[in-house]
Amino acid sequence: MPLSRHARFAAAILPHLDRAHNLARWLLANRQDAEDAVQDSYLRALTYFDSFHGRDGRAWLLAIVRNTCFERLRKNRRHLELPVEHIELARDTSPDPEALQLQLADQAAVRRGLESLPAEFREVLVLREMEGLSYQQIARVTEAPLGTVMSRLARARRRFEEALAAARKEETA
Amino acid sequence: MNCREIERLLGPYRDGELDPERSADVAVHQRNCEDCRAALERLEQLSAAIESAPRYPASPELRARLESRFADGRQPYGRWLLLAAGLAAAALVIGRLTPVADLRPQDALANEVVRAHLRSLVVGHLWDVAASGHHTVKPWLAAKLDFPFDVEDISSRGLLLAGGRVDSVDGRTVAVLVYRRGGHVISVFVWPAAQPPDRPPAGRSVHGFNVIDWRADGLNWWAVSDLELGELNELPLSPCFLPAHETLGG
Structure with a gap:
């Protein structure tokens, strides 16, 4: 039985929803914008679905999501507006309240450090460190040459290291 | 240099x-x-x-909205159609797998573990016991299995033990450790090996999923994921990737 276009789309592209949202949320730094961008991206993805031949639905969708997000950033110039939302704790294995406090403070520092970076740097760190994409995949998603991906990632790491050190100092001050 | x-x-x-x-x-x-x-x-x-930074999965509302929007253009039974589409797609994949009898044993096993992995994804039942804190998965599995199960958790940077389940492969009960890496699910199947010699990891692709298998410490190991083979191979899943004192099994 041949599947309908919608069903093929749902099977190939919907499973990547959480990743799409995570990227949009880190790029736009705002929950409502991220949801809107993801919804737009899915509509676009459906429109262009006939041009999707590959097996890598994740990279294909993430490319659409990041383009949608960068368009919004350009339009809104909202790079710096970073509302504080609740932090989802990574799995806690420590019952010790003091250790938990430290862990929370450090996670807040990590988040602030990441959020303080320009969107291009946040993007490459999210794609590499959270999504585990290869350089080749990142190049496909961001439509940048491999050499650019490598130098951008190196710069992003340096900037993040500085931002993290500053944020940690503030957390413990 | x-x-x-x-x-x-x-x-x-x-x-x-x-x-x-x-x-x-x-x-x-x-x-x-x-x-x-x-x-x-x-x-x-x-x-x-x-x-350790927060992840932001889609909210249930957004997911519901998109699922009902895309599962079918016209009709309101989004979730059910999506599930049906998922099952149909899975049936297509499963149906296209070569019949077991025609294959060399390793290929047949690769097909079986991919089927089991796919089944868990489609049904949405990834594990019977969720990992919470240390040492919840191992004792649970040890109690359910008909072979001694003494396997260290190999969680590490980027690789998190999410849970464990009991499945059936090659006509026997096997342990499945379910790991997550980023948004990817990795099922690691473990069962006793009939023949003793250890075997280094070998990778293959089975209908869009990548599989690595090896034999160590008297156990067969099969890791299945939609991660690319290179990425899967980089993970510290097999003892070959670990320092000697951290080898798996017992």
Whole structure:
């Protein structure tokens, strides 16, 4: 039985929803914008679905999501507006309240450090460190040459290291 | 190579993006160079820090909205149609797998573990017992299995034990450790090996899923995921990737 276009789309592209949202949320730094961008991206993805031949639905969708997000950033110039939302704790294995406090403070520092970076740097760190994409995949998603991906990632790491050190100092001050 | 040249390569080295020759150069250099070793350690720490940053999965409302929008253009029974579409797609994949009898044993097993992995994804039942804190999965599995199960948790940076389940492969009960890495699910199937000699990891692709299998410590190991083979192979899943004192099994 041949599947309908919608069903093929749902099977190939919907499973990547959480990743799409995570990227949009880190790029736009705002929950409502991220949801809107993801919804737009899915509509676009459906429109262009006939041009999707590959097996890598994740990279294909993430490319659409990041383009949608960068368009919004350009339009809104909202790079710096970073509302504080609740932090989802990574799995806690420590019952010790003091250790938990430290862990929370450090996670807040990590988040602030990441959020303080320009969107291009946040993007490459999210794609590499959270999504585990290869350089080749990142190049496909961001439509940048491999050499650019490598130098951008190196710069992003340096900037993040500085931002993290500053944020940690503030957390413990 | 001098430190300045090496420094440029540390990131790609850590990310597993260097060719073997240059990777070996970096490995040798950093063993003998304290500064570069420290720089590499800093990269690891940055990576660990980002690992602890919050993830933002889609809200249930957004998911519901998109599922009902895309599962079918016209009709309101979004979720059911989506499930049906998923099952139909899975049936297509499963149906296209070559019949077991025609294959060499390893290929047949690869098909079986991919089927089991796919089944767990489609049904949405990834594990019977969720990992919470240390040591919940191992005793649970040990109690359910008909073979001694003494396997260390191999969670590490970027690889998190999510849970465990009991499944059936090759006509027998097997343990499945379910790991997550980023948004990917990795099922690791474990059962006793009939023949003793250890076998190094071998990778293959089965209908869009990648599979690595090896034999160690009297156990058969099969890891299945939609991660690319190279990425899957980089994970510290098999004892070959671990220092000797951390080998799996017992």
